[in-house]
Amino acid sequence: MIGRLNHVAIAVPDLDAAAAQYRGTLGAEVGAPQDEPDHGVTVIFITLPNTKIELLHPLGEGSPIAAFLEKNPAGGIHHICYEVDDIIAARDHLTSEGVRVLGDGEPKIGAHGKPVLFLHPKDFTGTLIELEQV
Ligand code: CO
Numbered sequence: 001m002i003g004r005l006n007h008v009a010i011a012v013p014d015l016d017a018a019a020a021q022y023r024g025t026l027g028a029e030v031g032a033p034q035d036e037p038d039h040g041v042t043v044i045f046i047t048l049p050n051t052k053i054e055l056l057h058p059l060g061e062g063s064p065i066a067a068f069l070e071k072n073p074a075g076g077i078h079h080i081c082y083e084v085d086d087i088i089a090a091r092d093h094l095t096s097e098g099v100r101v102l103g104d105g106e107p108k109i110g111a112h113g114k115p116v117l118f119l120h121p122k123d124f125t126g127t128l129i130e131l132e133q134v
Helices: 015-025 063-070 087-098
Strands: 005-011 034-036 041-047 052-058 078-084 116-117 129-133
Touching: 005 041, 005 063, 005 129, 015 052, 052 063, 063 078, 078 087, 087 116, 087 129
Parallel strands: 005 052, 078 129
Antiparallel strands: 005 078, 034 041, 041 052, 116 129
């Protein structure tokens, strides 16, 4: 059902410092910061030959990233995103298998302008999984 790894998202306490490290130390192709108010994050996309890295930083009140950074002050991997062809079919299959979908269960438009859903980390070996329809 799942296809390619679309991205790995890393929550960082200092977006500029993390971007400079990926650009300078790792020599990666690093984009400009983008505010995503619907998701409570500022994102920087890093394009690798086979996938993307997203650096996430809290934006506004009640950001889902703020609590994560409180627990992980140095930053850390926040979620991984797998591509699916049909997000509704994927959701229906997963819920029939007992997997919990976060929020109201309806896809939201993600940072790439495509429908996304998040799956409960307790149902997936402690990993927050995002599904993106491509
Ligand atoms: Co993501």
